[in-house]
Structure formats: structure tokens, C-alpha cells
Amino acid sequence: MAKKVTEDAHLLGRPYPRSPAVVTMHARGRDNAIACGAYCHISEEPPLYGIAIGPERFSHGLIAESGEFAINFLPIESAELILAVGDVSGRDVDKFTRFNxxxxxxxxxxxxxxxxxxxxxxxxxxxxxxIGDHSWFVGKILAAHYREEVFGEKMALDLNKISPALYTKRTLFLTADKSSLRRVQGVKQ
Ligand SMILES: Cc1cc2nc3c(=O)[nH]c(=O)nc-3n(C[C@H](O)[C@H](O)[C@H](O)COP(=O)(O)O)c2cc1C
Structure with a gap:
């Protein structure tokens, strides 16, 4: 079937699955958390991570002031938590208390x-x-926390041990089907 073409790419959105992260920060004597789908691991040496945060977000000011953030990846069981911190603003509620x-x-x-x-x-x-209507914060990774037991060969996620949270639209969450896992023969031997 022929593809449709549009110049209004925002109509399409970003429907392809990816892991929504939760970015946390601490400033003004308090913690806050924001759902963040716009992020990227950018450099190995030095180890750098980028996150795109809208300037209207309460988190934006806290990250700018503290000069720090943590980026957290969660299992599908935490989908409600991810959406919760993406649905309300830290301006109005203490998300850590409200969502326990x-x-x-x-x-x-x-x-x-x-x-x-x-x-x-x-x-x-x-x-x-x-960048456009977001700020791109580049963070140098100072420490990584990880559940050793969920990583397998070559530090790939072991889908028998963890079901990562993915989303395809803001409120539509899914996870990876471990039966779909296959090793692909690359062109380099
Ligand atoms: C799945 C999901 C992904 C999101 N990704 C981003 C993002 O990458 N950048 C951003 O600025 N806001 C993003 N948001 C919106 C914020 O999480 C949301 O506006 C949040 O309530 C802001 O909280 P704050 O005002 O406490 O910072 C996302 C929301 C959801 C539900």
C-alpha cells in the first residue's frame, strides 16, 4: 500500500515504541520527577546523556538551577507511575508523596x-x-545504578528477568515480547 505523505509531521506524532524515562531532580529543597520520552545516549567517552525538557515544565527550572538530573528506566509494572509523573506538575503537587x-x-x-x-x-x-521549543540538557554520567540480575550476555537486557516499559502513544504502554527475540546475522563477520 502506498504511504501517505504530510508536511505536518506533528499530526503523526511519534508512534514507534520507545522506553519512557523518568527524570528526577532536586533543587529548592525538594525533589521532582518528570516523564521524559525525548532523550538520547550521545557519547561513550566522555559518557554523555541528553534530555529534551520544555521550558514551561517545572522540572526545567529545577534542572537549570541544580545543574543535575538522574534518568531512570522502569519496568512495565511502573507504567502508572510514569504516566502519573507526566500528568501533573511539581508546581502543584509533591509527586513523591502523592504517588508514594x-x-x-x-x-x-x-x-x-x-x-x-x-x-x-x-x-x-x-x-x-x-532546540526548537525544548531545552536540550547534556549530562555527564557520574554514576550508573543497575540491577545486575536483569542483564545477560554483553549487558543486554534479559527479557526473562525484566519487562521494560515502552510506549507507543502518551497513554498506550506495552512491553517487549521475549518470544520475538532473534539474533540477526550482521554483514560483518
Ligand atoms: C510518556 C510521556 C513522555 C513525556 N516526555 C516529555 C519530554 O521528553 N519532555 C518534556 O518536557 N515533557 C515530556 N512529557 C510531559 C511532562 O512529563 C509533563 O508535562 C509533566 O507533568 C511535567 O512535570 P513538571 O511540571 O513537574 O516538570 C512527557 C509526558 C509523558 C506522559
């Missing part, structure tokens, strides 16, 4: 690490750009 979010102590920064995360990176902001 369990945390663990960070080792390098002051932003909390989520207890339910299977991997989380503590990042210090080393650069920032305005």
Missing part, C-alpha cells in the same frame, strides 16, 4: 534514584542548548 514513590540515595548528585528503576544514571549538566 520509593527512592534510593544517589552517590554523586542530589537527585533521587527511583527504587523501581532497573537502570538509572546520575548526571551533571555540562551543556545546554535551546
Amino acid at each position: 514513590i520509593a527512592t534510593e540515595k544517589p552517590v554523586k548528585i542530589s537527585a533521587p534514584v527511583l527504587a523501581d528503576a532497573y537502570v538509572a544514571y546520575e548526571c551533571k549538566v555540562v551543556d545546554r542548548f535551546t
